[in-house]
Amino acid sequence: MLKTLRLKPFDKRGFPFDLPVLQNFKEIEIDLPITIFIGDNGCGKSTILETLAYSIGLPTISSKSIETDGSLKAAKLLAPYFQLSWTNKTRQGLFFRAEDFTGFIRSVNELRSAFDKDMQDFEASLEGHSLERVRGMITGQKNALIEKYGSDLNAYSHGEGFLKIFESRFTQKGIYILDEPEASLSPLRQLSLILLIKEMVQQRGAQFILATHSPILMGIPNAKLLELRDGLITQTSFEETEHYRITKGFLENREQFLRFL
Numbered sequence: 001m002l003k004t005l006r007l008k009p010f011d012k013r014g015f016p017f018d019l020p021v022l023q024n025f026k027e028i029e030i031d032l033p034i035t036i037f038i039g040d041n042g043c044g045k046s047t048i049l050e051t052l053a054y055s056i057g058l059p060t061i062s063s064k065s066i067e068t069d070g071s072l073k074a075a076k077l078l079a080p081y082f083q084l085s086w087t088n089k090t091r092q093g094l095f096f097r098a099e100d101f102t103g104f105i106r107s108v109n110e111l112r113s114a115f116d117k118d119m120q121d122f123e124a125s126l127e128g129h130s131l132e133r134v135r136g137m138i139t140g141q142k143n144a145l146i147e148k149y150g151s152d153l154n155a156y157s158h159g160e161g162f163l164k165i166f167e168s169r170f171t172q173k174g175i176y177i178l179d180e181p182e183a184s185l186s187p188l189r190q191l192s193l194i195l196l197i198k199e200m201v202q203q204r205g206a207q208f209i210l211a212t213h214s215p216i217l218m219g220i221p222n223a224k225l226l227e228l229r230d231g232l233i234t235q236t237s238f239e240e241t242e243h244y245r246i247t248k249g250f251l252e253n254r255e256q257f258l259r260f261l
Contacts, residue, residue: 006083016074019044020231032224033201037211039228045211050075053095053177093174098183182214190216
């Protein structure tokens with residue numbers, strides 16, 4: 001759905017405009033259903049993904065909207081310079097950052113508490129048919145919340161909670177921007193996430209844009225790998241990534257690898 005990303009000329013200074021990757025930015029073709037940005041910490045992956053999500057107006061799991069989230073200040077500054085071209089423009093999908101997870105649990109629990117409080121208030125002021133009708137409405141809303149996210153997200157491990165959110169929010173054709181979704185996922189859970197992504201692409205026609213440090217997620221079949229290095233964005237293959245080479249070298253000869261550290 002999203003075809004290309006261009007950057008208008010700018011004469012701004014300071015972050016994020018001083019990032020080398022933005023100083024040297026070339027048009028990016030997003031011509032596969034799955035695009036994965038890789039690179040070292042601080043290279044600009046998250047800034048690009050956050051600005052994309054802000055420019056599109058994607059929903060988030062944060063307790064704040066993408067418009068009011070103060071952590072997206074850089075994305076708000078950069079968004080006017082992003083030029084996006086589409087085959088089919090959409091605002092459906094999801095923007096997920098690992099750091100939003102705690103706030104999301106809090107907001108879900110607050111919503112459940114609000115349902116309980118509303119029910120207490122109505123039981124004190126209504127009776128008969130009116131009370132039964134309101135009770136049915138509130139119970140239906142609360143049950144829908146439980147069916148979607150479970151009875152208690154706090155009862156899950158972080159990794160289980162991440163997957164529960166992905167399972168409940170990967171529901172329709174749209175754009176899903178995931179910034180380091182592997183943060184709390186074990187290798188086995190990462191494989192489960194790959195399965196979810198593949199099913200969404202094949203069955204729903206969804207589009208995924210990820211930033212990751214995980215060699216497992218980088219290995220998603222038929223994904224486009226864009227590596228940020230030395231201020232440039234270049235397409236690469238799985239075996240050519242630094243993450244793959246370091247991980248492979250470590251696993252094949254761990255003792256010798258560690259001896260030189």
